[in-house]
Amino acid sequence: MPRKSSKNLLKKVIEETLAEYGGEPVKNAVLFHLTKIHGIKPEDVLQKPEEFVQALNDIYGPFEKIIENELCEKIAKIYGLNCVNKGLVELVKELKKK
Numbered sequence: 902m903p904r905k906s907s908k909n910l911l912k913k914v915i916e917e918t919l920a921e922y923g924g925e926p927v928k929n930a931v932l933f934h935l936t937k938i939h940g941i942k943p944e945d946v947l948q949k950p951e952e953f954v955q956a957l958n959d960i961y962g963p964f965e966k967i968i969e970n971e972l973c974e975k976i977a978k979i980y981g982l983n984c985v986n987k988g989l990v991e992l993v994k995e996l997k998k999k
Contacts, residue, residue: 976993
């Protein structure tokens, strides 16, 4: 299981990626929605990857796939994983094995 520093790094990557798609106000609105409506924080992605992806889909609809792909590419690069033909759920499961 990745260490606490990995959890914080994932949180940072998620927050930065959300900010890239609409700036700080959109990032803050999405984080609020994730936390209050879905009960998921960015750092929960390690424990609840399926719920996290579903929550993003509820918020963004089809646009969620673009954000998920961006997250996968960044996480794969940081941890030296291959993200080709993988979604965030598969990548997180692979990361947990590392």
